[in-house]
Amino acid sequence: MNKVVYIIVLAGFCFLQNAEAKLFNATSFELKNGLEVVVIPNHKAPIIKQMLWYKVGSIDEPLGKGGTAHLLEHLMFRGTKNVKDSEFNDVVALHGADANAFTSDEVTVYHEFSDISRLEVMMALEADRMANLEINDDAFDKERKIVFQERQQRVVNNPAARFAEIMERTLWQDSPYARPVTGTEAEIMSINKSDVEAFYNRYYTPDNAVLVLSGDIDVKTAMKLTKKYFGKIDKRMAFLSSKQPSAALTDKQSYRVESQMREIKTPRLVKSYVVPSLPQNSKEAYALMVFAKYFGDGYNSFLYDNYVLKGKVVSASSSYSALRKGPGVFSVSVYLSDEQDIDKGEEILNTSVEEALKQLTAERLETEKQKMLSGLVYIQDNPEDAAMLAGQMLALGMGLSDIENYEENLKAVSLEDIQSAVNKMLRHSTDITGLLLPYNTQESSVLPVKTTEEGK
């Protein structure tokens, strides 16, 4: 539980591709205390997803206190002045709901999926812990150990996750984006109860959050109930909106990281560029979205046709994370077999974007846009998907109209827009190349293996 989503890339826009607000039918309003509310009626089944997005994540942590946002997320399940100890989990279970939370570098999100008849209980619980968190010493001690174990399980035991951290540190240097969401082991153990309380007191305030209700509810009822449960919560006096950390967008730097790890058996290569995100530059972001689709998303993409099907690499893909407050990242990655040449793989990373741009025709561009729009209707289906998309957009500071205009904005992307955005990326964006490789010595591939059996 309490999934950490390190970077919400949302699989390169799978949600956004399916969004259309005309079909989506969402409404937003603001309570007097500044809480923004989004309602997405979907009367298919008597169920509802509640999501509360706090616009705060690991980038807002004080230096040396990495992991505070994530530890706080865990402690939100450990008791308030009114709902003691683990009673939150008990109440959620008694009412048949599934509750969870995740922390990223930019947001912390709590969510409950329940029968519509239980929504008021879920709202009361969520509202209560927005205002009344009470951390007891024992729970703090245990939960800090648990997030320590979580880091061991998710990161330290996983070579690809360790390598991703090395890449992030190198690319973002001394920006807060360089730091892992979990914090490091030493950081986790150095966090005090007062650090977490200070973080909570500063950032968990209604005017720093977005509440999404997606499911079997109408706007009028949602207004009444949100006012009832969340309307009473006062803004935090001390709240100061967090400053957006600066990140290397102007001066081009090129980094290169190479790691050999004993668990890795075949080479994987990635090249990432720091590019504008959707809130930073909508026009460029749309151009990069369409380009990423054409270039490396799925079968029939440029990468698949030219390198995978031709046997030059085992697999290849690209992604563009546009739904971010800070800079976005455009990535190309290839997996090789142990027989394929690593230098040639790296050459593909370095030349394929330009080659793809050269070959892109106006006709192909229109086809790609059509593909991106063909599944828009899906966003009406599962209320959980709709909640995720709307919450993320609003937590970024964008509005529902940005979802509504998705189709229009996408259709407006011209070949020139793409050429200009991609050329700018190639010439001016800071980039990083990462090579995750097996050890090339014979000896290291032989691990001590011993199997024992005992007991009956």
Added chain:
Amino acid sequence: MHRRFYRANKPRRFLLLKILLLVAVGYGVWWGYKGYVNPTFDADKIYTDSILKEKTFTKMPVEVVTPQGLKLWLIEDHEIPIVSMAFLFKKAGRGYDAQNQEGLAMLAADVLPQGAGKYNGHDYHETLELNGIALGFNVGLENFSGQITFPSANIGAAEDILSETFRAPLFPDDALKSSKQQFLTALAGQKETPQGELGLEFAKVLYGNHPYARNPLGNAQDIENLSREDLQNYIKTTLVKENLIIGIAGDINSERASELADNVFANLSSKSDVEELEAPKMNLQTKRHKIERKTAQVTSSFAALGVTREDKDFYPLYIANYIFGGSGLTSRLSLEAREKKGLTYGIGTYLATDRKTPLILGQFSSTPENYEQMYQILLHQWQNFATNGVTKEELEAAKNYLLASYNLRFNSTDGLADMLVAMQQYNLGLDFLQKRNDYIKNITLKQVNKAAKRYFNNLPMEVSIGSTKVQKGEN
């Protein structure tokens, strides 16, 4: 002194009453104050007073027999213009791969949606994407399954491409070659994480020499040798009508659903000569298997004999498991190991109810110095569960969850189609949805505790991977 004197001379009549009154008033004031600054949280009252009342999902499945004699289950729901069809072929899973063709079913499922009939590889994907069609195939130990989901306006395109897929799969050379390469690379990287290696080792211990123990990605040499003819032959001889289950949900009526099923499946062969695989003899006797590796955490899987979905003990054990390790953070295992002691990020159990391998399965991971303590907690909880069973309160709480969460299953169209296949696969009956909550309500404490005693009587078999030889920490 003065005070004592004074009190001694006061009449004592009504004193007790006055004290009581004072206490009562004081308590009232304190209660009111407490309620004002610290309103107590009464979830039951919020629920009872809620303006949002319970509703029933009314769209129930029907059985349709097509003109060509296929049987399908359908939930019509015209709320949103989406249709999903899920299907499953029994006796077609990877357990049925011939000995020198390990990986056949998986490879076939991977390359199947990459060209068929008049659609070459490029046209195939282009047609799917331009019509918003999501299509995928899956292979388990026993079954081959698939699902197609599409906007209802594009039903013609979806129908045509899927029927061509089964009629004349191309398995194009380049796609087949690159798919093989991906399998080989995945095989090489399978032990990259301890979890990956544990999955392989656990199957080997549990299933011994049975095909279920094989690597899910097959065998490198066999994969290299598989030809297009092998894959085409697999599709033709294994995916047959007598082993087919179909579930359709969404914006479609029964006539059109029949037509869709007939157009896609009616031309398949009727029968296959594949023989039912024998159930594996599961090795649960030897209780501990340790594989030493240098890792940050020890990862552990465990198993004990469980029940099939059709077994009369299914609901009692299902509820027992929910309480023991199935309910997430509120389960007994999680409360002991995680919430109270902070030893792990997660521990849990679940039931596998397949006919041949009914099991209670579980997993946890923790740093080496915590591992032995974790294992002992598991054993202690396990034995205690068999001996003492569950309490009345735990049973009530479990039932509450299972009843109140009933509607969550109706969240998506593809989920509905999937559910219709599962209902047929496990013989739950067309009226399962109407009856399900009564099944839960009728389970008694006695039944649950009988199941706990019976299925938790034997300690679980456990396989762990990691550095268990590390010196013990302070606790």
